Amino acid sequence: xxxxxxxxxxxxxxxxxxxxxxxxxxxxxxxxxxxxxxxxxxxxxxxxxxxxxxxxxxxxxxxxxxxxxxxxxxxxxxxxxxxxxxxxxxxxxxxxxxxxxxxxxxxxxxxxxxxxxxxxxxxxxxxxxxxxxxxxxxxxxxxxxxxxxxxxxxxxxxxxxxxxxxxxxxxxxxxxxxxxxxxxxxxxxxxxxxxxxxxxxxxxxxxxxxxxxxxxxxxxxxxxxxxxxxxxxxxxxxxxxxxxxxxxxxxxxxxxxxxxxxxxxxxxxxxxxxxxxxxxxxxxxxxxxxxxxxxxxxxxxxxxxxxxxxxxxxxxxxxxxxxxxxxxxxxxxxxxxxxxxxxxxxxxxxxxxxxxxxxxxxxxxxxxxxxxxxxxxxxxxxxxxxxxxxxxxxxxxxxxxxxxxxx
Numbered sequence: 077x078x079x080x081x082x083x084x085x086x087x088x089x090x091x092x093x094x095x096x097x098x099x100x101x102x103x104x105x106x107x108x109x110x111x112x113x114x115x116x117x118x119x120x121x122x123x124x125x126x127x128x129x130x131x132x133x134x135x136x137x138x139x140x141x142x143x144x145x146x147x148x149x150x151x152x153x154x155x156x157x158x159x160x161x162x163x164x165x166x167x168x169x170x171x172x173x174x175x176x177x178x179x180x181x182x183x184x185x186x187x188x189x190x191x192x193x194x195x196x197x198x199x200x201x202x203x204x205x206x207x208x209x210x211x212x213x214x215x216x217x218x219x220x221x222x223x224x225x226x227x228x229x230x231x232x233x234x235x236x237x238x239x240x241x242x243x244x245x246x247x248x249x250x251x252x253x254x255x256x257x258x259x260x261x262x263x264x265x266x267x268x269x270x271x272x273x274x275x276x277x278x279x280x281x282x283x284x285x286x287x288x289x290x291x292x293x294x295x296x297x298x299x300x301x302x303x304x305x306x307x308x309x310x311x312x313x314x315x316x317x318x319x320x321x322x323x324x325x326x327x328x329x330x331x332x333x334x335x336x337x338x339x340x341x342x343x344x345x346x347x348x349x350x351x352x353x354x355x356x357x358x359x360x361x362x363x364x365x366x367x368x369x370x371x372x373x374x375x376x377x378x379x380x381x382x383x384x385x386x387x388x389x390x391x392x393x394x395x396x397x398x399x400x401x402x403x404x405x406x407x408x409x410x411x412x413x414x415x416x417x418x419x420x421x422x423x424x425x426x427x428x429x430x431x432x433x434x435x436x437x438x439x440x441x442x443x444x445x446x447x448x449x450x451x452x453x454x455x456x457x458x459x460x461x462x463x464x465x466x467x468x469x470x471x472x473x474x475x476x477x478x479x480x481x482x483x
Contacts, residue, residue, distance in 0.1 A: 103147065103404070104146070104147035104400075104401065104403075104404040104405060105147065105404065105405050105406075106146060106147055106149050106405075106406050107176075107405075107406055107407070108176045109149050110149055110150050110151075110152055110176070111146045111149065111150070111151045111152070111178055111397075111400065111406055112151075112152045112153075112154065112176055112177045112178055113135060113139065113151065113152070113153050113154070113177070113178065113179050113180075113181060113393065113396075114153075114154050114155065114156065114168075114169075114172045114177040114179070114180045114181070115131050115132045115135050115153065115154070115155040115156075115180075115181050115182050115389070116155070116156055116158050116165055116168060116169065116172075116180050116181075116182060116183055116188070116192065117131045117132065117155065117156075117157065117158065117182040117183070117184050117207070118157065118158065118159075118160055118184045118185060119155075119157035120157055120159070121157075121159060121160045121285070122160070122284060122285045122310045122311040122312060123160070123184045123185065123207070123309070123310045123311075125310065125311075125337075125339045125343075125380075126184070126207070126309070126310050126337045126339050126340070126383055126385065127182055127184035127207045127385060128184075129377060130373070130377050130380065130382060130383075130386045131155075131181070131182040131184070131206075131207065131385065131386060131389050132153070132155045133373065133376045133377055133386075134373065134382065134386040134387070134389035134390040134393075135153055135181055135182070135389050135390070135393045136153050137372065137373065137376070137390055138389075138390045138391075138393035138394045138397065139151050139153055139393065139397070141394065142394060142397045142398075146397065146400060146401065146406075151397070154172070154177065156168050156172075158184075158185065158188045160184075160185045160187075160188065160284060161187075161188070162185075162187040162188050162190070162191040163191070164188075165183070165185070165187075165188035165189075165191050165192050166188075166191040166192060166194070166195050169191075169192040169195040169196070169199075169203070170195050170199070173195065173196075173199040173201045174199075177201070178201060178202060178406050178408075179201070179202035179203070179204065179393075179396055180192060180196070180201075180202070180203045180204070181203075181204045181206065181389055181392060181393055182204075182205075182206050182207050182385070182389055183203065183204075183205045183206065183207060183208055184207035184208060184385070185207075185208055185255075185257065186208040186209055186210035186212075186255065186256040186257035186260060187255050187256045187257070188208070189203075189205045189207075189208035189210065189213055190208075190210055190212050190213060190217050190256060193205070193213050193217040193218075193219065193222045194217055196219060196221045196222050197217070197219035197221060197222065200221060200408050200409075201221060201408055202221050202222070202223075202396065202408060202411065202412070203221060203222045203223070204222075204223045204225055204392045204393075204396065205222065205223065205224045205225060206225050206226045206385045206388035206389050206392060207226070207385040207388075207389075208257060209227060209228050209229040209232060209257055209260065209261055209335065210228070210229060210256045210257055210260040211224075211228050211229050211230050211260060211264070211471060212256070212260070213228070213434070214228070214431075214433040214434045214435045214471075214476065214478055215433070215476060215477045215478055216477060218433050218434050218476075218478035218479065218480060219434070219480075220408075220409065220412045220434075220480065221408055221412060222434050223392065223415065223430055223434045223435075223436055224434055224435050224436065225388045225391070225392045225436045226357050226358075226384050226385050226387070226388030226392075226436075227355075227356070227357050227384060227385075227388075227440065228435070228470065228471075229257075229260045229261045229263075229264040229265075230264050230469075230470055230471040231355065231357075231440045231464070231469045231470055232261060232264070232265070232334050232335055232355050233261070233264035233265040233267065233268045233334075234268060234464065234468065234469060235354075235355025235440055235441075235442050235464055235469065236332060236333070236334055236353050236354055236355045236442065237264070237265035237268045237269065237305070237332065237334065238268050238272070239353060239442055239461070239462075240303055240330070240332050240353065241268055241269050241272040241274050242272060244302070245269075245274065245302050245303040245330065245332070246269070246272070246273065246274035246275065246302065247274060247275050247276075247277050247300075247301040247302045247303065248265070248266070248269050248274065248275070248276050248277065248301050248302075248303045248304075248305050248332075249276075249277055249278050249279065249280075249295075249296045249299040249301035249303070249304050249305070250262045250265075250266075250276070250278075250279035250280070250304075250305045250306075250307050251279075251280055251282065251289070251292050251293070251296060251304060251305070251306050251307065251308065251316050252279050252280070252281045252282070252307040252308065253281070253282060253283075253284055253286075253307065253308040253309075253312050254281040254282060254283055254284070255284060257308075257309070258281070258307040258308055259281075259307075261307040261334055261335065262279060262305070262307040265305055265307065265332075265334060277299050277300075277301050278295070278299050278301070280292045280295045280296065282308075282312070284312065285311065285312070286312060286315065287315055288319075289315055289316050289318075289319035289320075290319060290323070292316070292319075293316070293319045293320055293323050293325055294323065296320075296325065296329070297323060297325050297329070300329075301329065302329060302330060303329065303330050303331075303332050304320065304325065304329050304330070304331050304332065305332045305334055306331060306332065306333045306334055307334055307335075308334075308335070309335040309336070309337065309340070310337070310339075310340065313333055313335070313336060313340055314340050314343050314344055317331060317333065317344060317348065317349070317352075318344070318348070321348060331352065332353070333352050333353075333354055335354075336349075336352060336354040336445075337356075337383045337384075337385075338356075338359070338360070338381055338383050338455065338457060338458070339380060339383060341445055341457045341458075342380070342455065342457070346445065346446060346447065346448045346451055346457065347448055349445045349457075350445050350446065350447045350448065351444065351445060351447070352444070352445045353442060353443065353444050353445075353461065354442075354443050354444075354445070354458075355440055355441070355442055355443070355464070356383075356384045356440070356441055356443055356458075357384040357387075357388065357424070357425075357438065357439075357440050357441070358383075358384040358387045358388070358424055358425075358441075359384075359441070359443065359458050360381045360382055360387075360455070361455075361456065361458070363423075365422075365423035366387070366423050368423075369382065369387065369390070369423050370382055373386065381455045387423070387424045388424060390423075390424070391420065391422050391423070391424035391425070391428075392436075394422065395415060395418070395420055395422075396411070396415065398418065399411050399414035399415040399418060400414075402414045402418065415430055416430045416431070416432065420436070420438070424438075425438035425439065427439070427466065428466075429466075431473065432473075432478075432480045432481055432482075433473065433476050433478035433480055433481050434478070434480075435470055435471070437466040437467070437469075437470050438466045438469075439463055439464065439465055439466050439469065440463075440464040440466070440469040441460060441461075441462070441463055441464065442460075442461040442462045442463075442464060443458040443459065443460060443461060444458070444459055444461050445457055445458060446458065446459055
């Protein structure tokens with residue numbers, strides 16, 4: 077299916093889906109006789125492989141598994157490409173909310189996520205962030221209507237960053253993508269390094285979508301820092317790792333890929349990526365439930381495995397739908413209360429809980445990329461290192477600046 081055909085099929089108003097539909101037909105009320113979910117994501121840019129079509133399909137899967145309808149009325153899914161531009165994302169969110177979209181999901185790109193969170197607060201409509209890391213989502217831009225679901229910069233810093241710092245990585249130089257995501261991640265990891273009596277000796281900031289990393293890698297090499305922290309993701313991280321290997325930086329310095337996705341490992345190949353540590357909330361080969369979801373997802377998207385954000389898109393959409401059902405209405409305040417009241421136990425997490433600041437707290441995991449000899453086949457890329465309990469993985473409420481947090 078080409079992009080035009082896929083786009084034409086992007087609106088899903090699911091018809092009867094047999095027994096599964098029963099859970100969506102209890103008495104209740106929808107404001108516009110439809111429940112509409114928007115997936116605002118990167119379909120054509122540097123994050124397309126880690127969000128994009130996969131994010132849309134994950135949300136569609138949740139809607140279909142829920143039953144396709146709510147209180148006998150259709151659930152629709154629409155999508156748009158925010159082009160990694162905060163103003164484009166905010167404008168689309170405003171248009172969607174004014175046009176009857178009840179919840180926006182995915183929100184790859186921290187700049188976009190922060191902008192949409194602001195619109196969600198203004199319009200009193202729901203936004204769920206699964207594919208962006210900036211902790212401002214649950215601090216300066218917090219509201220009763222925005223949830224930060226899969227991961228954030230604090231959890232990445234207290235996973236990969238902390239593990240490397242505690243293992244002797246006491247001097248760091250950052251290669252940082254120059255917008256809210258990279259800057260926030262650099263700051264969080266830098267705080268962890270300093271808390272472990274280490275030093276940040278410098279940083280080089282590069283534009284989003286950089287293909288030539290030679291000058292940045294040479295700056296990192298000249299710093300003589302033990303650790304070169306890659307505060308980027310997607311194609312930026314892939315290109316940075318390739319350049320670091322080409323310039324021989326890995327002979328004397330260690331790379332810390334602070335947000336590495338399974339799609340990135342796949343693109344790099346195990347010979348290049350082996351030994352890298354990464355923090356993720358979820359991995360497709362964790363258990364029977366994750367493997368079953370991954371198999372279904374893989375069949376729908378043309379062969380790739382889902383990542384933690386895709387799994388979060390599915391899980392958070394299902395949680396939202398269950399909250400609407402439990403509230404008996406799509407009224408945003410009633411749904412927000414139910415989302416925070418109801419625990420989350422599914423293939424994404426067994427002990428999830430949304431706090432008052434909108435942070436969904438759950439365990440995170442430190443992984444290491446396997447060597448080619450350790451891998452049993454395609455997409456068998458990660459081995460577990462340790463579990464990071466949810467109460468340690470995410471920023472304590474005592475440190476939150478969210479106005480909803482009582483202190």
